[in-house]
Amino acid sequence: MTTLDHEPDDQTEAGLPIQAGLGTLNNSTTTPEIGDLRNEALRRKERLIRLRKQARGETSTQSTDSTESGDLPKPIFRNYRPVSDVLKPGQLPDSSMVNLDVHVSEQLEAAKAQAVVDEVNLFNLAPRKPDWDLKRGVEKKLRKLERRTQRVIAELIRERLKNSESNLDVAVNQQPTPFTRTKN
Structure with a gap:
């Protein structure tokens, strides 16, 4: 104040x-x-x-003024029944039970329809090699390198054709073998 x-x-x-x-x-x-x-x-x-x-x-x-006059809030009894007759008007009426059988049965039927068994994929079950994540990270770089390698091989073949002016079959057969990965 x-x-x-x-x-x-x-x-x-x-x-x-x-x-x-x-x-x-x-x-x-x-x-x-x-x-x-x-x-x-x-x-x-x-x-x-x-x-x-x-x-x-x-x-x-x-x-x-209403708080000063002494009006106190009336108790509401939700969890128990009062013994005193004076307090009985503060008791809440019994609540009605809701029938949930219809809702639950609808949800169970919907769940049964969605429960289609997926086929087991053996690749998902088999353990991966320890370096699979490293290979995944390098794949993009290897693709780029592979394209460059193919361009260079094509240029080398063209140069040999210009220099030798010989048979096309001979020039193609003399090309170096492209890079191939060997699996260990």
């Missing part, structure tokens, strides 16, 4: 008495704006209180 709540109405913040009806001070150095400032501060305080109540979900129709 602010000091405005605890100040007497006949004095200002400086402790000087206010003239009756004018809202000004006896001191000539102060201005008549102090009464206006006090009213503005009170309006601002009330507005902040309303905003806090709205933020908490309280409506403006509810006031602090």
